[in-house]
Amino acid sequence: MRHEDQTAFVTGAGQGIGEATAKRFAEAGAFVVATDVDSETGEATVADINDGDYAGEAEFMELDVTDGEAFEAVVDATAEEYGLDAVVNNAGVGHPPATVEDTDRSVFEFVLDVNVRGVWNGCQAALPHLKEQGSGNIVNIGSLASFYGLPKQGAYSLSKGAVMNFTRAVAAEAGRSGVRCNAVCPAFTDTELGRQFFETRDDPERAKEIMLKRYPLGRLAEPEEIADAVSFLASGEASYITGEGLRVDGGFSTS
Secondary structure (H helix, E strand, O other), X not given: OOOOOOEEEEOOOOOHHHHHHHHHHHHOOOEEEEEEOOHHHHHHHHHHHHHOOOOOOEEEEEOOOOOHHHHHHHHHHHHHHHOOOEEEEOOOXXXXXXXXXXXXXXHHHHHHHHHHHHXXXXXXXXXXXXXXXXXXXXXXXXXXXXXXXXXXXXXXXXXXXXXXXXXXXXXXXXHHHOEEEEEEEEOOEOOHHHHHHHXXXXXXXXXXXXXXXXXXXXOOEOHHHHHHHHHHXXXXXXXXXXXXXXXXXXXXXXX
């Protein structure tokens, strides 16, 4: 199996892409440390894994990714108890559509705190362990907004652009220590975060219909499809790939 005898650490594992990713790693034989700021949803993910027909097992740890000291503590505990092979910095937030000048300062700061500081904290906590053992993978969750400036999504676009360039920086810095770092950059995905975007529109169904016309595959991504890409980049099958942003976008970038 792809991740047999490995330990995967996944943030934001309580729902959406994070939940699907935790389950994908478990299906492929990994022991998964699933973290989330919401203990109820995070524990539900772990219960699904441990009570279901999965090759791997899981444990839940509550974590606010914006807290650097807490992040370091849970990563240290994971590495000491189970080892550490893959770290997936998935936790992220969006914001209601707003022009730059109309974006509330508190919204801006919250988006950057979770989406940028959270990824920084995850890499900073994991890299000493991965470098010391001379192996390991970090996969950060970016977005199409890592490459495109989305109108009325200025704070989100800023945060995801930062994630992509930081991914390149980590890859350049850690490669000679045997550590790879990549990003998966999804298009709109059928998750709670994706649905919230449409629900802010006057006519959500019409907004979704217009959006889907931009996608050659004609549909939104499923969380499991993003999880497949994460699993691939964290595996030996991607052993010569680092510093890349893998667009999983249903052909959006070709249109």
